[in-house]
Amino acid sequence: MKTTKFLKIALGLIVTFAMVSCVQDDDYTIPSSLGNEENTGLNNLLNQISTGTVELKTITEVRELAVQYEAISIESEIAVKGYVSSSDQTGNFYKEFFIQDDPSNPTATLKIVLNQVDTYNQFNQGREVYIYLKGLYIGETNTGDDVTTIGGKFDTFDNDILAITSNQLGNHVFRSTTTEEIEPVELNLSEISEFHIGMFVKLVDVQFPRSLSGLPYVDPTDDFDSQRMIESCAEDNEFMMESSSFANFSQMTIPTDGKGTISGIINKTYDGYDLVINLISTDDVIMDDPMRCDPFNIDDYTAVFTEDFNDAVDNTNLNLPGWTNFAEEGSELWTEQAFGGNGYAEFSSYLSGDAVNVGWLVSPGIDMDAQEGEYLFFRTAQHHLDSVDNTLEVYVSSDFDGSNVLSATWVPITTNLADINNDWYDFIDSDLIDVSGYTGTLHVAFKVSGSGTNTQLDGAYHVEDFNILIEN
């Protein structure tokens, strides 16, 4: 049949067309040419470096070109190599990244400003980057902020360095295929200096203050950045962490239930006055030690035993119930003192007349089996202390019989005590001393050694707010 034949031809034609006439498919295979252009750019630069047309400088050398408060145009044929130290993946950096001269032992850094967001997915952390510097500028993005920066333009009004434009980028900034692991420089808070600006560092033995408990990284009432305090455990030191309200972790809660390490990039505040640390990610906040190192807050504890010495009768030998006042050498005893309504115990060799004074003040016995988790806490102060040989020592004993001080076994306690470095009369908190390991009846002894005849050794010690505590 003729019609059937036509039909077959027609359908055959259509099927054929359907198969051969393809339009854009939905396949996004990565083209083999991907990155060729950039590789060519890098190879050209490397060739020029090897032939000497372009000189490869270290970051330290490049930084020497900078003159503060000026935008210096780089006109010589030089290039620089570095490893990207920062990342804007979380939005805490904006249109900028830092490079450092070595992945693990950096000695110098540069900030690169460019007109591009989400630079992390191109200039990823650890990426080896070459920058052809001729035609770019070196200076500061906010003149005077001490952050040496490479940019593409500058503001003629205030010499601020402006971003490398997207057109400049392809001619000046080249990635190699290498990405190195960036090892953070480990630092105590006291060690941080301008030297570290732009470096990936790890702050060790730190925690966030308890007062930040429950708060987010960025205060919702701040328009741009929030500063949050970091405390050192090992040192009496603090440092600021600064986070952008545009960071995606801005509303995450700051971890305050432990201590540990915080890694990030050392940077300057916008005004250039202060050093701060900028996080790359909250993954770098590792509070893996649940034991915080806080100065103690008595409200968090309940006292099993407490003595505030506020019943003291001024300038009388101490005779509080249960306390043992014993002179091992000389005749001077601990005294009760009251000053401005506050009572405390004092031992002073001043004008005692004895060549050697050793005085013990022993607490009443504490029943260590009646509860768990006991801490010892007290405060001490000094005045007229002239020598480290004029000592205060603290001991505990679980076999003191209540009268015979010298026959008991005294275990020395190392803790924070008032010493020659403190101001006179300043009460210094002891550490929160864990005494939960003791059983039976525990006594605590304060032992002062001095001299009534040697004026270098006739200072005085105060003891105050003696407590045996358990956590609430």
Added chain:
Amino acid sequence: MQNELLTTNSSMKKSLFIFLFGIFSTVSVFAQETVVKGSVTETISFEPIPNVTVTIEGTVISVETNASGEFQFLEQVPLGEQVLNISKPGYTSKRYPIVVNEGQTLNITDMTLTKDVSEVDLFTISLTDDELDSDDSGLDNISGLLQSSLDVFQRTAAFEFSSSFFKVRGLNSENGSVLINGIEMNKLYDGRPQWSDWGGLNDVLRNQELTTGLKPSAYNFGGILGTTNMIVRASKYREGGRITYSSSNRSYTNRVMGSYSSGLLDGGWAYTIMAGRRWGNEGFQDATLYDANSFFASIEKIINEKHSLNFTSIYTPNRRGKSSPNTQEVYDLKDIKYNEYWGWLDGEKKNSRIKEVEEPILMLNHYWDISSKTSLNTNIGYQFGKIGNSRLDYGGGGNPSPAYYQLLPSYSLSDPDGPDYAQAYEDEQNFINGGQIDWERILDANITNNDPTNGEKPGAYVLYEDRSDDTQLTVNSIFNTEINENILVNAGVTYKNLKSENFGEIIDLLGSTVGYLNVDSFDGFQYDNQNPDRVVFEGDKFRYNYNILSDVVSGYAQAQFKYNKVDFYVSGSVTNTTYQRDGLWENEAYLGNSLGKGEKLNFTGIGAKGGLTYKITGKHLIDVNAGYITQAPSIRNTYSNSRENNSIVEGISEEKITSGDISYIFRSPIVKAKLTGFYSKIEDANEISFYYADGLTNINVETGGVSINETTAFVQEVLKGVDKKHFGAELGIEAQVTPTIKLKGVASVGQYTYDNNPELYLTSSGFGRTQTFTSNLKDYKVAGGPQQAYSVGFEYRDPDYWWFGATANFFSNTYVDVSPLNRTENFYLDSDGLPFNNYDEDVANQLLKQEEFDDYMVVNLTGGKSWKIGDYYIGFFASVNNLLDKVYKTGGFEQGRNANYEQLLEDSNNPKRVFGSKYWYGRGTTYFLNVNFRF
């Protein structure tokens, strides 16, 4: 007209009459009764033609041929010499002189109709399907509803005005119903027909029945725009085949189609099959690829005289590249073909936004002629499949849009520190020379993130698809009976059940081996809170996941009365609609309101309409229609943010539509004209939109009592209780001035405005819900196509089977879509609740004045020729649209970014607006060529 000879003068009439009767007629004599009957066949095949309208000229008496091409007048035909006019869409009308004698039966057999080449080929153009379905143009096109019309006004609206997105009476396509074999195909989601579901099947969709406006349809109650029923019964196709090839530069570049119909075979079987393909790498807009296949099969078994069963399957998988609306700045730097959605990759233009539709339709139809007067038609339709719209997500990268506002010169020129001309120049050159998506950078970003050295990272970019997978079952029964020769009764019941699965799906990781994070990168919320921080891969669901369940039960009944002087009808309907959202994921931003089933909504809609046609004489008619309809809002306008939560528009209720029209119709052998006045009012409608707002100064969040200082947010804008008023007049006139030349003129003058000041509130994951504002929209124009359109044209039809035509079309009163939020008090109040210090009402009025686009004229040409070679026909057709290459805006919308006075003022004072309105432009000069071969 080939038979004009027959009517040239009365003296010739008789001799011709005798001549004709000698050939065609037999005269039988019966006692008393005068009967006029006959049959009509196709000139060449002698196949009977059904649905031919046979009228006695100068009277209102008319009748249609049945399936066997036979007719008989039921009314008394005037005695003496009369002229019989036979016509059908797609055929050249003919006139036959007859003599009716009292008491005799006049049986006129073998009258023939010839296929009208021009009409047939107009069908062939089939309005470029992309225009019909163009959801990226933001404009809705109703032309598909009208293309089968014989009325000069509607044909002009369909074929000449469609590229301007002209809408008849300013109404959207959800006001019309599209049926296939009596089953409604409009989507429950938005009430609109999804034209792609049957695109490219032109050959088999020619058999269409259109009722316009409120006129009663034999199949359903219908909306206020009308009903088109496409009949795809296999037995209704003429035996034969057709092969077509077309070439165009509008949407696809090539089209091949083939179809074959068996005609009625032995044993009562008939089948029709069709296959087609349309494809192209690029239409008029850059990188708008087109890739569509079409398959159709219909088989019918006529069991006996009373019963027939038909099974039809339609499968038209298609993919299309979308194009972007752009600001004027972008058009000025590029051109009107510019599309920001694509970029070069490996030497190929890759479009990131592809719309893919694959929704097969299966239907079983039972036809039962209970008696010669009564029939019952029962249908089951089942549709399933998917609609996908792809786009790039950039959770870990910069906005990949090459026309992102910060990349354009206007941004540097509006620098708060003063215009940065150097940067602006650089941006301008970059945009002119590039300005497309940088796929290589996107792939490189993901590959960079794969590097494990300092910790691998999820993909920065991903290509995903917004999916809507609907499964819908429709069952209906349509009952027709002729109570007597004057009264026709139709009734029907329908049940629809829809399960719509909506989700995002990753379709390409674009080089990432790590995967992509299923978390909102903007504010960190978990999309799927039960599986936090999940990394998703190709084929995984992403972003949102929910179902919408819907049941619709409806019934209607109507009666049509036909008398000598007057025809009239009354019709009524009742519909019950339920919607329920079932959240499959818990969105972290909406804990407690996103997972699980939401409230089950129940709407009851009623409809009542009636109308009459008064025949003053056969030449002069008056037609009046009026109706009142209440209906459920569409799913789209019911849920304020269905992707993320179960919230519904507060205080939602049924929409109410009041509509009426009155027409004067003039019919003479030479001139046909119709003048209509119309009025429609739509009340209590809702409109939901989504955008990124900047300048939300006066937001007081009711829940939580927390004061916030959010001034920018991605928001859902709920406009509720919107009233719109549409009124105007239409004129269509055609004159057959000579046998070969026809003149046409059409005018539509309307005014479509907001008719109240609706309530507005915003919701956002950032701040919850705002207070309720009043949006002062009253008397703003409704956007969407020109409100005034005019056309004049002519057709020349040579007896040698060639023809051409030309039209000039004028459009005016096209308006930008205004931002309702800018018309609330948020616009002029500062955050302290007082007007801005610098607020100046005159300036504000200037800023808020609705933009009206320039008037324009488009000239279109068509022409064709056909040949008969043996038993075969070859047809050729060509058209040129916008011959003069006129550049014109078809639509646009105000960007929601500058939501207050200060920001809008600042932006308006810039040398170039950064957030100016975005526009769509019409196409420049385009062509369409078509060759077909019939056997």
